[in-house]
Amino acid sequence: MQPLKHHLTRFVSVAERRVWLTALIAALVTYFFFELTGEVLEGETRAFDEGVLLMLRDAADPAMPAGPSWLTKMMVDITALGGVTVLTLLVTLVVVYLALRRKFRTAAFVTVSILGGWGLSSAMKIGIARPRPEVVQHLVEVTDMSFPSGHAMLSAITYLTLGAMLSRIEETPSLRYFFPLVAVVLTLLIGLSRVYLGVHYPTDVLGGWAAGTVWACGSWFMARWMLGRPSGR
Numbered sequence: 001m002q003p004l005k006h007h008l009t010r011f012v013s014v015a016e017r018r019v020w021l022t023a024l025i026a027a028l029v030t031y032f033f034f035e036l037t038g039e040v041l042e043g044e045t046r047a048f049d050e051g052v053l054l055m056l057r058d059a060a061d062p063a064m065p066a067g068p069s070w071l072t073k074m075m076v077d078i079t080a081l082g083g084v085t086v087l088t089l090l091v092t093l094v095v096v097y098l099a100l101r102r103k104f105r106t107a108a109f110v111t112v113s114i115l116g117g118w119g120l121s122s123a124m125k126i127g128i129a130r131p132r133p134e135v136v137q138h139l140v141e142v143t144d145m146s147f148p149s150g151h152a153m154l155s156a157i158t159y160l161t162l163g164a165m166l167s168r169i170e171e172t173p174s175l176r177y178f179f180p181l182v183a184v185v186l187t188l189l190i191g192l193s194r195v196y197l198g199v200h201y202p203t204d205v206l207g208g209w210a211a212g213t214v215w216a217c218g219s220w221f222m223a224r225w226m227l228g229r230p231s232g233r
Contacts (some may be wrong), residue, residue: 040130040147040203045073049073049201051136057195063137065196075193076140081189083152084118087128087158094162103169106223109166113219117157117212121150124211136198142222150199152191157210159183161219185214 039045058064066164080086091114098107102124122155128148144150167176191209194200 007028011131018093020222021076022220023215026214029210029213029217033207036203036207037128037147040207041128044050045201045203049133051196052195052202053133053136057136057198062135065198068225070232072197073138073219075196076155077124078194079140079151079197081186082155082194084154087154089102091158091162094166098165098169103171106165107168109223110134110161111140113161113215113222114158117161118154119149120207120215121148121153121211124148124153125150130204133201138199139197142199146200146205148211149194149204151194152187152200152205152208153212153215154208155187155190156209157215157219160213160216163225165214212229 036045054062056066058066091110095107095111098104098110125148126144128147129145132142132146160180160183163179163181166179187209191205194205195202
């Protein structure tokens with residue numbers, strides 16, 4: 001009985017620390033997002049934003065990106081990973097995978113959570129209505145508003161939520177951290193690609209990361225409440 005009690009106490013302690021850490025991160029990132037949004041609306045970040053964009057271009061010709069030509073091609077490929085087409089395909093495949101594993105509640109939760117986050121992203125872009133950067137030439141086609149970055153926010157919402165949900169059903173301890181790690185790396189790369197391609201200010205991407213992270217943290221809390229403790233833990 002004593003070893004069982006010890007392990008139970010240890011699990012509760014670890015679980016509680018994870019909850020409090022996630023809550024702290026969500027609170028800090030929420031505060032950062034509102035502060036950043038205020039600075040953006042007041043125009044306080046323009047010098048920083050334009051300075052970074054110009055730093056990533058040829059000093060003699062701002063239309064030319066800095067670095068070798070293969071880097072630009074790589075950034076175009078990376079940025080596609082945060083597009084609606086790729087994300088929709090990915091979410092569909094994951095939902096089908098969850099359904100085949102008979103994780104129907106998790107599949108439904110993932111679908112509703114991600115679609116809700118996408119809807120919020122569109123509403124925020126329309127409400128804030130920040131124009132796209134004009135200081136440098138866009139290296140890919142864009143049509144909507146700039147803040148927050150849709151690619152940064154949607155990739156954070158999608159990849160972080162999927163990473164957390166797949167981690168919940170993974171039974172191998174060492175692999176539970178693989179999905180969230182991949183999600184973070186992809187989210188960071190996609191956001192950076194938007195700045196390099198000149199279609200977003202750095203603060204657009206920071207805002208997208210922040211909003212997406214808060215949504216993903218909220219989804220994680222909701223999953224704990226609605227789906228319960230993952231089996232085997």
